[in-house]
Amino acid sequence: MKKLTVPKFASEAAEAKWWDDHAGAVEGNLVEAIQSGRVGRGGPQRVIQEKRDSKNITIRMAVSEIERARALAGRKGIGYQTYIKMLLREALDREARRAR
Secondary structure (H helix, E strand, O other): OOOOOOOOOOOHHHHHHHHHHOHHHHHHHHHHHHHHOOOOOOOHHHHHHHHHOOOOOOOOOOHHHHHHHHHHHHHHOOOHHHHHHHHHHHHHHHHHHHHO
């Protein structure tokens, strides 16, 4: 296991770049922790399973909405598709809570 020390970041863009640059080491450490039983269920294991179970979709969106998403995602230092997926997940979680 490669020991990673997460630094302080000047911006979200710098943080996103660091995590992207170290994704292989982070994933390796996570897989090793799961295999050795040092990680509980529901957290990282769920994320890995969701990644494996993901499916590409195509949706049509107004260009203006995509541009708004690009601008907002840029401020956060993340890609616009990641940002849209994050917003969708938050909305689905909110609606599921309301339905309870």
